[in-house]
Amino acid sequence: AQKVTQAQTEISVVEKEDVTLDCVYETRDTTYYLFWYKQPPSGELVFLIRRNSFDEQNEISGRYSWNFQKSTSSFNFTITASQVVDSAVYFCALSTETSYDKVIFGPGTSLSVIP
């Protein structure tokens, strides 16, 4: 069975603080993709990153960074020097070779950045 867990339901940080959003996934497939999406208050889904199971290199994009560790089945997301505009719900997601690209979402973490 495939599953994504985001243990943090809500997080509040003060602007300029760093924050890490946790994601743990479950799958028996050896080929899979992991994603992070952002859903701001306006409602749309904003794609942030896609990672395949064979690439464990960490990635940095501006203030965003991702730590993929297959040994712990985790794909954590860190925002450095958070800003008010980062306030949103963040979803970690998984798609596997056997799921025909169907994306399985975690429950989401609601991040509030306080000025």
Place this chain on the structure above:
Amino acid sequence: EAGVTQFPSHSVIEKGQTVTLRCDPISGHDNLYWYRRVMGKEIKFLLHFVKESKQDESGMPNNRFLAERTGGTYSTLKVQPAELEDSGVYFCASSLGGHTEAFFGQGTRLTVV
């Protein structure tokens, strides 16, 4: 190249009415998916088309929901009759298939009053 587009972006209807949501996938994408996020909960899969055929409709909540994809191009999702608990954001996604990335539309925010 145009992305996945959804119409309307917002819809407010009364309980008991009918609403039809439309999704235009990226041209050439055989795979089309519907998802929804209701009441601030998680995003749930509804169904998956491969061309005009329903590959997986295990996530459809009940028979008030009807999805079609005639001709294998755009898709519609009809809710009839709408209930209060159907309020949420409905997302459509499309992919080429063969374990490629799925691209999401901007969503349709449905409010049932």
